[in-house]
Amino acid sequence: MTDNPFVTAEEIVGRTGLTRRGVEENIKKLKNNGIIKREDPDKGGKWVVVTAKPQY
Numbered sequence: 001m002t003d004n005p006f007v008t009a010e011e012i013v014g015r016t017g018l019t020r021r022g023v024e025e026n027i028k029k030l031k032n033n034g035i036i037k038r039e040d041p042d043k044g045g046k047w048v049v050v051t052a053k054p055q056y
Contacts, residue, residue, distance in 0.1 A: 001036060001047040001049055002049050005046035005047045005048065006046050006047075007047065009023045009024060009027065034050055034051065035049065035050060035051055035052070036048065036049055036050060037050055
């Protein structure tokens with residue numbers, strides 16, 4: 001997401017070999033922990049990496 005803020009879940013599936021559900025769960029965890037956030041609409045928007053360190 002740092003290299004390509006416009007990456008889609010499907011592209012992540014193709015690169016990682018995870019299932020779509022697995023990618024969605026990981027994105028959800030990253031968002032809930034304040035590591036990433038979505039800017040603009042889901043279609044055409046982009047990911048922003050807020051911090052590289054998890055906040056516990």
